[in-house]
Amino acid sequence: MITAHNSETNKKRALNNGAEYFIGKPFNTDEISKIIDIALHNYIH
Secondary structure (H helix, E strand, C coil): CEECCCCHHHHHHHHHCCCCCCEECCCCHHHHHHHHHHHHHHHHC
16 A cells, blocks of 8 residues: 555554555655565565
């Protein structure tokens, strides 16, 4: 999940409701790239 509402409350709510990952804005391309790599690894294995 990528959101502009970057608070701990929103993060906990999203993760408790099924989000695999939570990225709050602002974010950088390294952060997105790392999470995509993790997600692909988990999907493949």
